[in-house]
Amino acid sequence: MIKRLLRFIRKLKPKKHDKDHPVIVDSTDPNVPQVNLAEQTATSDHATEPSGSSVATVAPTSTELVLWRPPTVVVPPFSPAPLIYAFCSRVPPTLVQFAAALTLGFLPTIAAQLFLGQHFFSSFLRSSRLERDLMLQRLQESANIAATLRRIFGEGFPSSQDNNTHEEPDHPAVPEIRHLATDPTLAHPAPMQKIPSGAYGPRQLLAPPNVVPMPQLAPINIPEAQEIRYLAADPAFAHLAPMQKIPHGAYAQRLPFASLQSAAKQQTSQGNTAGIHCLAADLAFAHLAPRQKIPSGAYGPRQPVIPPASVPPLAWSGKTVGTFEIGTPPVPHPDPCVSPKKIPRYPPGLGFPNEQFANIPTTPFIPTHLLCANEPGPAQFPSDRFASGAATRGHSGGVELEKCAPGYDYEDADAADARYEKYTISANVINLQAGMYKYKLTRTVGRGANGTVWLGEGARDDAPPMDVAIKVINRKRFFSTWASDKELRQMSTKEGMKILEQRLLEAGGWISGEFSAWLRITFENHPFLTPLIDCFSDKNNFYFAMRYYPENLRLRVSNKACPLQLWQIRLIAAECWLWRSCIACASCTMT
């Protein structure tokens, strides 16, 4: 009796569904997304019936691997189902479907499967719609990143179509998900990847990937934010790099961009640069989120990586960079035994040089005061510092710098250490000496809104030379960009002087702001912005010395000797974009 019962139950058991079997989709069901239907019908061989019930033979796609598929049945063409649907429009469609299946002669169990399947299918689709919205949002962010990339790298940057072909070939996730699902050591990610149990058969141990073994290195404590870089640069995991670049927790919360932005602002105000890195990585790889939910540690502890010999040292002559880094590494002092040069606390003051500029009138307008970060505001600013009568006109086109106001000892200022001392030009090389440092400026490398950047070699007696870029801001030219010609011409009047005083304060405030922002960047080891090495001034110019970068991003990308991968560029672009979007807030806390 029991045996007969078992045989009967076995008979009732549904047949294992076959991926080649057709799927019944009901286009009248509001829970079935029309997009999917359209895609399926467009890409598959199918017979559509007038009622909207269609039978589609769908080739499995990468998305289907994570989709739960309802049990499948074959619906013969010209089935009476449409008629039944038409007459029973008041009955819930799933029940109608159940009845229809029975009418068509299906076993009750299969009909029931269809009924249940419909429920599962619709509830799954609801969650999948969320995924799709998320995906759309991520795509939008990707588009923004792509726009940033194009802004940085110009039109030479591959379009999004090229991106897809490089980064996401047809079905890159399929073997990966299979591996994860079948690998017992990684079985724990499976539930998060929505892979139904047994979807890929019994889980089997995979052979280890064929990679060069890593030399055994002492484990080091790598901050979370760098994990992504190490993982991708690690030869043992290089095969995972195109798909697996997710730092720990990056997707714990999937943040929309606005939240990312405010989180970045918060991290910035706390000086947490590692946090910003993490957020940037989240942004850069968010498009992978729906498919990539691999918890940290899934691939064992990360190891530091010795850079390939082909990676050239970036800037410091005679020095190699210790690890393969994408962003701005902290600038090492040329000689670790020598304590870094003290950077002046305040920017040098704003004055007028004894130099000829056609647009500057000869009326005496002689500021004698050095502007500092703690300068009093305009109301308390001593108006007598413009010693209109005291100026001596050295020549027809310019004004001379007056001596410092009595009581103001320039030598006492922090900037005094680094003050310009010698300035000679020989054989097209400009020699500068500022404190213990000597600089040889050989050529200009760029021009910005406020000054010119020179390439130079910086040296001090007790340390090896280093490449530096020196931004030279000419005082007079700089000030003339703050005060209009008309305002400068009015300086003989009291009102005109007031305006100029205001302009002078604004200009000094800008220099002070630039200076304090740079100091903060330097002392906080900012990940994306270059630190200040030295800062000094003379009566003509302000000098800001920083590390010299022989390549800009565009050149770096096209450098064939040490090419950047698309994901690295993507990360850099995300960092730029995120940083740019919150720099306004950052600068208000910087200055």
Ligand SMILES: Nc1ncnc2c1ncn2[C@@H]1O[C@H](COP(=O)(O)OP(=O)(O)OP(=O)(O)O)[C@@H](O)[C@H]1O
């Ligand atoms: N550290 C550096 N190493 C190499 N080249 C540099 C460096 N800094 C600047 N340059 C070059 O000099 C150009 C001008 O730089 P600068 O910082 O003056 O630009 P900017 O930000 O437009 O100026 P500003 O800050 O006055 O608005 C850059 O476009 C770049 O080509």
